[in-house]
Amino acid sequence: MFKHMIKKILKFFKSLIKKDKNVIFQGSDWKDYSDFEFRWMEIILTKDILKREDLLFLLKRFKIKFLEKNWENSIGTEEMGNVLINDVPKKELWLEVFGILSKRYADKLNFDEAYKIWEKLGGYSRNDLLNTYKRISTDKNINNFVNDKNFLENEESTSDFLKLFIIEEFYKISKKEVIKFLEK
Amino acid sequence: MSNKSVPGSIDSSGNKQGTFLEGEQSRPHEHNSGSSGRDVEAFRNTYKDDKVVHREKASDWGKIHNDNDYADYDSSGDSGK
Secondary structure, eight states, X not given: OHHHHHHHHHHHHHHHHHHHHTOOOOOOOGGGSOHHHHHHHHXXXXXSOSOHHHHHHHHHHTXXXXXXXXXXXXXXXXXXXXXXXXXXXXXXXXXXXXXXXXXXXXXXXXXXXHHHHHHHHHTSOHHHHHXXXXXXXXXXXXXXXXXXXXXXXXXXXXXXXXXXHHHHHHTTSOHHHHHHHHHO | OGGGSOBOEEOTTSOEEEEEEEEEEOOOEEOTTSOEEEEEEEEEEEEETTEEEEEEEOGGGOEEXXXXXXXXXXXXXXXXX
């Protein structure tokens, strides 16, 4: 009973402090990202490109923690990445992600390289994109999906998906392998 | 991208096919400001035979942060979704 009352009083004071500080959490403004920048960040942070330890480092760097017990082990990497994109302003997140990529993932495409490839893919026909994806695809489910006649009905949408799928595949292999692949 | 994609539908077997705009919320977390809560946002989930083959944030819909006091939060059995 006594413990419960103390808890209630503490909660009340905590709410007063919060109101005094006028804490309104804004998080990241996604309008700061270009279309490709946002997609690229989403690939890097939510599609198992960065290792769990690096996502944990980023969360701790920005003093974000989940309230679940033992969250460092229980929260999925996609959810960690999503929260980072939601809650950390682009400029700060960008610097840290660039730093991690250049230090620990130097064998992967950097942002500029990925963007150049994205632009190059923009000039491909849908058939070229489909053939390129089929050559590099490692995901059986996506492969079945892109071969579905319903998927192929909408040309604009199909090309957009395929470009994204190709970039995602390129992040599963090294930069050297990507260059070799594109030369063929 | 996927605001150009083919809208999802349910086929005769009851399976989702195509792209659906679906709302989700994160599990509660705390920020450096001391505030805590859940992120609520929309995702474009693309299904083939009821399985998600691709998902991405629906950035054109934005997100909100649902600020709450989770001082007494009990983590057991909360999936957040």
